[in-house]
Amino acid sequence: MNPRQFFAACLQVLGEEKLSKIWGVAQRQLYRYAADPMHCEDWAFNPIDRMNETVKELKIYGREDIAAHGIRCMASTIGWTLQKPQHGKRDVPHVEVFRAVTDFLEAHARGDGFMELSPLREKAVHALESLWINRRAECVSFSIRMDSEATAAKPKLRCWWRFGRRG
DSSP: OOHHHHHHHHHHHHOHHHHHHHHTSOHHHHHHHHSOTTTBSSOOOOHHHHHHHHHHHHHHTTOHHHHHHHHHHHHHTTTOOOOOOOHHHHHHHHHHHHHHHHHHHHHHHHTOOHHHHHHHHHHHHHHHHHHHHHHHHHOOOOOOOOOHHHHHHSOOBOEEGGGTEEO
């Protein structure tokens, strides 16, 4: 669930009036938070998007401690805890990939034949594919950025979420 879907779900569960009071914004603004900018002309960055950007900037400035504290505060609201991942577990797949690719390249540089290179190649490809699959599984959400030409070629539609229709 991305931040826009989160706001759409909150609108559906809590309703406009309650959510408007919580966030201190007009009801229409809540629908702008939930609108998809790829398809809607009338949209706005929502507070979760802004929080994500703030956390990214804090990381760039080397203040992950502050970023983690903010996320920890949000998680504690529902009784969850935030823990830093163990680096040893995440580094192992990289080491395996590095070894497999290095073994293949060294054998190739020595001039080994097809029979020697083929299993090393398979091992390197398998290690890379495993790492790729693991990384994709870790992704929670993704976004697609279109270049300005593609965006300009496709006109955006105005969304009327409040009335349950798009037009």
